[in-house]
Amino acid sequence: MKRANIVWLTVALVLGVAALAPPVDALADRSFTWHMLQHLVILYGVPALVLLARPFETFAAVAGKAKTARFVHATRPLHVVTSPHVALAVFVATLWLTHFSGLYERSLESAPIHFAEHLVYFTAGAFFWLPVLAPPPLRPCSFPARLLFLTLALPQGALLGMALGSARAPLYPHYVALQGSVSAALRDQHDAAALMWIAGGMIVLAALLLTLGVWARRETIAAAVPPLVLLLLVLALHGAGAAPTAPVAPSYTGDQAVKGQILFYENCAECHGADLAGNFGPALAGGGGNVQWETVSYVWTYMTAHMPAGNAGGLRPDEYLGIMAFLLKVHGHPPGAAPLSSAAAAASKAFMGP
Numbered sequence: 161m162k163r164a165n166i167v168w169l170t171v172a173l174v175l176g177v178a179a180l181a182p183p184v185d186a187l188a189d190r191s192f193t194w195h196m197l198q199h200l201v202i203l204y205g206v207p208a209l210v211l212l213a214r215p216f217e218t219f220a221a222v223a224g225k226a227k228t229a230r231f232v233h234a235t236r237p238l239h240v241v242t243s244p245h246v247a248l249a250v251f252v253a254t255l256w257l258t259h260f261s262g263l264y265e266r267s268l269e270s271a272p273i274h275f276a277e278h279l280v281y282f283t284a285g286a287f288f289w290l291p292v293l294a295p296p297p298l299r300p301c302s303f304p305a306r307l308l309f310l311t312l313a314l315p316q317g318a319l320l321g322m323a324l325g326s327a328r329a330p331l332y333p334h335y336v337a338l339q340g341s342v343s344a345a346l347r348d349q350h351d352a353a354a355l356m357w358i359a360g361g362m363i364v365l366a367a368l369l370l371t372l373g374v375w376a377r378r379e380t381i382a383a384a385v386p387p388l389v390l391l392l393l394v395l396a397l398h399g400a401g402a403a404p405t406a407p408v409a410p411s412y413t414g415d416q417a418v419k420g421q422i423l424f425y426e427n428c429a430e431c432h433g434a435d436l437a438g439n440f441g442p443a444l445a446g447g448g449g450n451v452q453w454e455t456v457s458y459v460w461t462y463m464t465a466h467m468p469a470g471n472a473g474g475l476r477p478d479e480y481l482g483i484m485a486f487l488l489k490v491h492g493h494p495p496g497a498a499p500l501s502s503a504a505a506a507a508s509k510a511f512m513g514p
C-alpha cells in the first residue's frame with residue numbers, strides 16, 4: 161500500500177468522523193447552517209479524498225492481483241458513470257430532491273433516514289468527482305471535458321443557495337420548533353444558503369483551477385492560464401458579493417407596539433378581527449392571509465395609503481408607526497432600543513413572516 165494512499169485515506173476518515181461526531185452532529189441538529197457545513201463535507205470533501213486515495217490500488221494490494229483483475233472486470237459497467245453527463249445529472253438531482261422534497265425534514269426527525277441521507281450525499285459526491293478524479297484503473301475524462309464539466313457544475317451550488325435564500329418562509333418546521341421563532345429559523349436558513357453558495361462555489365472553483373494547473377504542466381498552454389485564472393477570480397468574487405443576506409426587519413420599541421395594539425383595536429380590529437384572523441377584511445397574521453409573504457415596506461405603504469378603509473390616511477404618522485410596530489411584534493420580530501421611523505418602515509425589504 162503506497163504511503164500517499166494511506167495519507168489521503170486517513171485524512172478522509174478524520175474529516176468524515178469529525179463531521180459526523182456528536183459535537184458537530186448536535187449543532188447540525190439545531191442549526192441549518194451547521195447542517196449545511198456537515199453536508200458540504202460529506203458531499204465534496206470525503207468522497208474526493210477517498211478517490212484520491214486510489215481505493216482500487218489498495219484493494220489490489222490487499223486482495224492480490226488475480227482477485228483485482230476479476231473485480232475490475234466485474235465493475236467494467238462502472239466506466240459509464242465516469243461520464244460527466246451522468247455525474248452532473250446525479251449530482252444536481254440529489255441536491256434539489258433532498259432539499260425540496262419531504263426528505264430533508266423527515267431526516268431531521270429520524271436517525272435511520274438521516275443516515276441514509278448522508279449515504280446518498282456521499283454517493284452523489286463520489287459521482288460528482290469521478291469525471292475529474294477517477295482512480296485507476298478507471299480513467300478521468302479528457303482535460304477539456306473536465307474543465308467544461310466543472311464550469312457547468314460551478315453555478316449549481318449558487319442556484320440552490322439562491323433558491324434557499326430567497327424562500328420567504330422557513331422550509332423546515334424542525335428548526336422553527338427548536339429555535340423558538342420563525343425569524344430565527346429564517347435567518348439561519350439565509351446563512352445556510354449563503355454558505356452553500358459561497359463555500360460550494362469556492363470548492364468547485366478550486367477544483368477548476370487545480371485542473372487547469374495540472375493540464376498546463378502537461379501541455380504548453382501555460383501562457384493562457386494567468387488571464388483565465390484572473391477572469392475566474394473576478395467572476396467568483398462577483399458571485400460572492402451578490403450572495404443573499406437576510407434583510408432584517410427595522411427596529412421598534414415595546415412602547416410603540418403597546419400603543420399600536422390599542423390603536424389597532426380602535427381602528428382596524430372591526431374589519432381585520434381582534435385576533436387579526438380576518439373579518440370583513442383579510443387576515444393580517446397567521447396562515448389565513450397574504451401578509452406573511454409581504455415585505456414591511458409593502459405593508460407600511462399599503463396601510464398608510466389605504467387604511468383604515470373608509471378613512472384612508474386618517475391617522476397621525478405616530479399612530480401608523482405604532483400599529484406597524486404592533487404588526488411586527490405579532491409577526492415574531494422582537495422589539496429593540498431604537499423606535500420605528502416612517503423612513504425605515506418604507507425602506508425595509510424584510511419579509512413580515514408568519
Ligand code: HEC
Pocket residue numbers: 424427428429430431432440441442444449450451459462463467468469470483
Ligand atoms: C372598514 C374595514 C376595514 C378597516 C377599518 C381596516 N381595514 Fe385593512 N383592509 C380592509 C379590506 C376590505 C382589505 C382588502 C382590500 C383589498 O384587497 O382591496 C384590507 C387590507 C388591508 C391590508 C393589506 C392586506 C393584504 O393582504 O395585502 C392591510 C395591511 C391592512 N388592511 C391594514 C389595516 C390597518 C392597519 C387598519 C387600521 C388602521 C385597517 N386595515 C383597517 C378593510 C379594513
